[in-house]
Amino acid sequence: MHTQGLVEKLAERIRRGGPITFAEFQDAALYDPEAGFFTTGGGAGRVAGDFVTSPEVGALFGTLVARYLDDAWHRLGEPDPFVVVEAGAGRGRLASDVLRTGPACAPALRYVLVERSAMLRSEQRELLTIEPADEALGPVVLSTDPDDDEPQRSRGRRPGWRSGATQEADELAPGTGPIVASIDELPGIAFDGVVVANELLDNLPVRIVERTGDGWAEVRVGLDGDRLVAMLVPADATLAAEADVVAGGAKVTPGVRLPVPTVLADWLAAVAGVLRRGEVLLVDYAENGAGLAARGQGRWLRTYRHHERGGDPLDAPGSQDITCDVSLEYLRSIATRAGFVVADESTQADWLTDLGVEALVEEGRAVWRERAHLGDLAAISGRSRVGEAAALLDPDGLGSHRVVTLERTVR
Numbered sequence: 001m002h003t004q005g006l007v008e009k010l011a012e013r014i015r016r017g018g019p020i021t022f023a024e025f026q027d028a029a030l031y032d033p034e035a036g037f038f039t040t041g042g043g044a045g046r047v048a049g050d051f052v053t054s055p056e057v058g059a060l061f062g063t064l065v066a067r068y069l070d071d072a073w074h075r076l077g078e079p080d081p082f083v084v085v086e087a088g089a090g091r092g093r094l095a096s097d098v099l100r101t102g103p104a105c106a107p108a109l110r111y112v113l114v115e116r117s118a119m120l121r122s123e124q125r126e127l128l129t130i131e132p133a134d135e136a137l138g139p140v141v142l143s144t145d146p147d148d149d150e151p152q153r154s155r156g157r158r159p160g161w162r163s164g165a166t167q168e169a170d171e172l173a174p175g176t177g178p179i180v181a182s183i184d185e186l187p188g189i190a191f192d193g194v195v196v197a198n199e200l201l202d203n204l205p206v207r208i209v210e211r212t213g214d215g216w217a218e219v220r221v222g223l224d225g226d227r228l229v230a231m232l233v234p235a236d237a238t239l240a241a242e243a244d245v246v247a248g249g250a251k252v253t254p255g256v257r258l259p260v261p262t263v264l265a266d267w268l269a270a271v272a273g274v275l276r277r278g279e280v281l282l283v284d285y286a287e288n289g290a291g292l293a294a295r296g297q298g299r300w301l302r303t304y305r306h307h308e309r310g311g312d313p314l315d316a317p318g319s320q321d322i323t324c325d326v327s328l329e330y331l332r333s334i335a336t337r338a339g340f341v342v343a344d345e346s347t348q349a350d351w352l353t354d355l356g357v358e359a360l361v362e363e364g365r366a367v368w369r370e371r372a373h374l375g376d377l378a379a380i381s382g383r384s385r386v387g388e389a390a391a392l393l394d395p396d397g398l399g400s401h402r403v404v405t406l407e408r409t410v411r
């Protein structure tokens with residue numbers, strides 16, 4: 001189904017049920033099973049993609065995330081299994097770089113990619129060896145079969161190895177990681193570990209509100225003839241209360257719009273439902289409510305297509321990415337409501353600096369100096385590190401992303 005088909009489908013829905021929320025529109029534009037942007041091949045990538053994310057800049061970001069994961073593993077007391085769920089994992093570039101680094105937690109690691117787009121899930125197989133999900137999430141158990149003399153986890157199933165949470169009496173097999181699995185939504189079972197999400201939040205659908213003289217109105221998507229148009233309806237009390245949280249106490253003048261990330265609130269509550277003990281690492285476009293109000297909808301709601309800024313968000317749904325900055329006050333509020341403690345907040349530039357990016361760049365420079373005349377792979381990746389760091393730390397670009405770490409201790 002092409003863009004026109006999706007417009008007709010949405011128009012039919014609006015004719016039957018009335019104007020839809022912007023979140024419903026955005027969900028269809030990005031994830032419609034036939035014509036959504038991410039369903040039909042949109043996504044991150046340095047060359048062929050529609051936008052560049054930190055993992056797609058190069059391997060350096062994954063190297064530093066691997067350090068963070070090792071730190072978190074130590075903080076948690078080195079659990080085995082150590083489950084890392086990467087939400088919105090795209091084509092698996094971050095996972096692949098983390099694993100290539102060979103982190104200390106690798107023998108305990110069950111790395112679960114969660115990606116909504118079936119096309120991107122299948123692309124992950126080009127970068128990673130993906131095992132059945134129950135091998136990552138159910139305990140892989142060591143065989144008690146005396147004929148099974150190979151004390152390692154096998155790739156795929158073979159006699160002598162079984163998996164499943166019900167086999168508690170059997171000996172758990174520690175040190176059998178890393179095991180990588182891929183699923184389309186958060187796992188349904190509780191685990192200890194870390195949830196990582198790089199540039200997921202800005203792709204979760206938002207509702208939009210506009211300040212009026214006496215409160216908030218909601219911006220919905222309706223029809224003008226056959227054309228999709230924005231229209232205002234009164235905001236219900238729940239949405240108005242959430243809008244106040246997004247504003248974070250800032251004075252918002254009539255006519256100013258703000259995004260209310262209701263789907264993010266649901267997602268974070270779902271994470272709280274499965275993460276028994278551990279951390280959530282969120283890296284994304286975010287800013288305080290006053291900043292969002294000052295910048296206006298044209299700046300916090302953006303579209304991208306083939307590395308260029310796209311058109312109006314209501315134009316050609318399915319053909320462009322639609323992303324939205326997150327209010328920091330709202331993020332803190334929903335995190336607390338879900339039972340998390342906000343452990344740390346910084347910019348990506350500061351966070352990567354704390355993880356030791358400068359020393360890695362210096363190392364890269366030294367390799368380049370020594371081997372430039374050879375022009376081999378080591379020399380080139382040494383030089384590439386310098387450029388990657390500049391992009392990842394750029395205060396006007398990826399370096400300004402917010403990094404928020406949440407902790408979950410007791411249940």
Ligand SMILES: C[S@@+](CC[C@H](N)C(=O)[O-])C[C@H]1O[C@@H](n2cnc3c(N)ncnc32)[C@H](O)[C@@H]1O
Pocket residue numbers: 038043044053054055056087088089090091093114115116117120184185186197198199200203204
């Ligand atoms: C901007 S891309 C980022 C991809 C990758 N993390 C990166 O940094 O390159 C956002 C990804 O999140 C996925 N996504 C959106 N909502 C999701 C959800 N509820 N669960 C899992 N994946 C989701 C999209 O399909 C898309 O691949």
